[in-house]
Amino acid sequence: MKIALAQLNYHVGNFPDNSARIIAAILKAKVDGADLVVFSELSVCGYYPNDLLERLEFIREALASIEKIAESCIGIAALVGGPSINPSPKGKMLFNSAFFLQDGAIKSIHSKTLLPTYDVFDEYRHFESNMEFNLIELNGCKIAVTICEDLWYNQKVMSTFSRENLYATSPIEEYCRQNPDLMINLSASPFSYHQERWRKDILIENAVKYKIPIIYVNQVGAQTELVFDGGSVMVDKNGKMVKELAYFSEDFAIVDTLDKELYEIQPATETSEKIYQALVMGISDYFRKSGFRKATLGLSGGIDSALTLVLAVKALGAGNVNVLLMPSQYSSDHSINDAVALADRLGVKYETLPIHEITLAFERTLAETFRNLPSDLTEENIQARVRGTLLMAFSNKFGHILLNTSNKSEAAVGYGTLYGDMNGGLSVLGDLYKTEVYQLSRFINKYEEIIPENSILKPPSAELRPGQKDSDSLPEYELLDAILFQYIDQMRSVQDLILDGFDETIVRKVVALVNRNEYKRFQAPPTLRISSKAFGFGRKMPIVARYPL
């Protein structure tokens, strides 16, 4: 049997556009002789619609779209993802379902059992867990249809008292008791730099354990913070790769279920390149799906804004990015030179708006109020906020979106000014620690110097007072990032870190900074997620709590 894998880039709630893409792929698959075409999880509405799923008009439009798509399924069958109504009057209203479309109609509905409700996932908020396990029969082939997390019953459970499984039921086990010939999985599995490996491991593990080929179709494209990397695959019953689709772009392929290990294994893409592609797609989809084309950012001569600019230019084109240089009396000449050099090299228009006159006006306005008080963080914050206001003014006037240039280390310890350099519609680097910012910059400079070497080599500085360096108030980034990664991403405790040999005073200082700055992160822009633990809605922390140490 010939099955088409349709890996598409959906727009949440854009039923006309999503339906058109789906119908086009159905027609193409039919022309190419496929018996069945498979789409990704919640394809009709895009993953993830969040509380739009609570709105009846949204559900009605989703269901109407599926009916319409079904009409094009003549002489070919399709599996399309979408919300379905729970037929029982008890429990949540919806299932997260795969609609089996054939002969112009919905033939059966197959729903998701394991509803991820952790990190960035919130599915039990909207869906009831499925407990019916019916196979599809198509051309004599018995097919088990699962949805994303259903494959992940055996996932490793992080940071918990000894656990075997996160869920009590294994839907694969339920299906495999009925001896299906094939398993199909509709997925929407967001990118993190480990995810491709984890995903392949799970697919192979399940194929081998249950002696069943698996066809896996993933969503591609970014939805605000989440980037979906595609990489749909077929593995045979021995866990060998039969087909692998593109990463970070739409793709389409037809496999024969009798195919075996036709696939020539490609060398794995290096982590920096994956992150690069994810961030570029993250920026480009954010703009396209919000109906914007042009970006503004502040270019300081430092590494973070330089890297952000390179990514923005790749995503939007040099003609669609404008940068502002906003020097103060504390800006070094080399900073301005590095910024100009980069803008020129990339062919990006820049304007120079010195902030001195404005900060002076603030000083004069506040002179009486602050009389006899020493200069402190307040004055540094004013500079950052003046720059933030200029960037927003430029964006407002010309209809641009401001890109934020902060990194994860800064977001973690609150080394940034709320309503100043924390401004922006989208945080591009907010899930990269400073050391990862350097790694990605070196990757970009691998074949030619794009980012000025000077921006990479010089000691990081916010340049908000004479001779200031980040290391005046923070540990060196190598050490800081190691502590942050253990505490935030690995959820290890202060005690664990001290036992690991980190200096107790530094650990306590860093952890206190992390906890004290929840209030800042609460108001941070949405952040493109590239790790398995990004700040944002994947890490929900209370603001007024006392954090145990």
Place this chain on the structure above:
Amino acid sequence: MKIALAQLNYHVGNFPDNSARIIAAILKAKVDGADLVVFSELSVCGYYPNDLLERLEFIREALASIEKIAESCIGIAALVGGPSINPSPKGKMLFNSAFFLQDGAIKSIHSKTLLPTYDVFDEYRHFESNMEFNLIELNGCKIAVTICEDLWYNQKVMSTFSRENLYATSPIEEYCRQNPDLMINLSASPFSYHQERWRKDILIENAVKYKIPIIYVNQVGAQTELVFDGGSVMVDKNGKMVKELAYFSEDFAIVDTLDKELYEIQPATETSEKIYQALVMGISDYFRKSGFRKATLGLSGGIDSALTLVLAVKALGAGNVNVLLMPSQYSSDHSINDAVALADRLGVKYETLPIHEITLAFERTLAETFRNLPSDLTEENIQARVRGTLLMAFSNKFGHILLNTSNKSEAAVGYGTLYGDMNGGLSVLGDLYKTEVYQLSRFINKYEEIIPENSILKPPSAELRPGQKDSDSLPEYELLDAILFQYIDQMRSVQDLILDGFDETIVRKVVALVNRNEYKRFQAPPTLRISSKAFGFGRKMPIVARYPL
């Protein structure tokens, strides 16, 4: 049997303080001759700790605290809320439990079955659902222990295809099959202005249906956005009130399980007074629990900042609130006079910082960039951001927290400047529509004019250009708020609203504004919740979606 109801104000994660409060109440209950003392849901750690529940050191400290509390249970028993470890190796690591403490030890653990995962609730993110229903026997009395939502099996399900129950299992049904003599419910039920009525209805309905007295102990106090109003009660088996504890303050009472309808029904508190008390507690707990004492806010002469100031003064004391008046050339004299009159009346220190010099410096700095372009929203936003920066400078220099003064109507339609008047550590009025701001102001002025009548009577204006009125760009608030309430709080569709008779053009315009401004609300401060649908984490909307109309 004598049972103490201990209604306490917890601080999330503050185990030493929470434990001390709990132990003190146990000792008091013992002195007063109680057999059992009941605390609220997750009392040992405070409700709700969010992803702190994923940290092992947090769970260990919770469990150690409960062991320590148990030691004080000699000659008295207690029911204390806290997370417990799921003994099964499958499923989520934790239960949301009531620990039955007796003879210095943990005697049994009774866990929550219905895990609310909607609106502001996120419990399935952290907890597994309980399926064991064991009664406690104490002095010959068989007690069923339930936790909060367990009582709410029969809640009305809003805005869904015809549903009977949100859950598949009724824990009360399970318990009542075993003929308990008494039901105890440990609760953490956040305030909204309907909640007290809904809660009493559910208690009475269950008591009558199962012919069982119910003792209900609620948390009191605010945790960032959520305000818990207390109001713990005992109802007898006929659904009659036997005892009702205080609202918006800690309280303690002892009931006898043989007591019947001793209670003299108090007149219901009017809605405005409840909201007033909730907001005052919300401010006061936010400051106390974050370790701050002093607030800053910008006083414009308009109604929103006037009302916010009155609430802040009530919560923190006049000596702890400083206001800034920041007139521009567009500020009317009466605005300045009204602001000064209110500050003087309340005994609050104010400073006047005209913004003209700073906005002029911005204009000059941007003159070349904006050459030949007409003045537009950009220039209005600059004024708002200059004020936002002055307020933050004042707060930074003196260690204050800035209170945000925006209302829900503005937040809904994006009538506010991000990084400008949307600044603040806490939004006080962000869950009150403009018409509700007026209602609350009239309530405050009921016996004497506290808020200048002029601030209430004059047409609302942002005063960002000559003669500007809110009604230039928005429908009148009566109409706007009616549409917003239907669309946001009631989740009704554009079609529904048109069928209701609202003007189609206005409805479409308002709804488009609401949807287009998700990006602004994403970066808004945490907002005190007083309705059953506030902006914030109780309403999770995608940013780049197309919203169906």
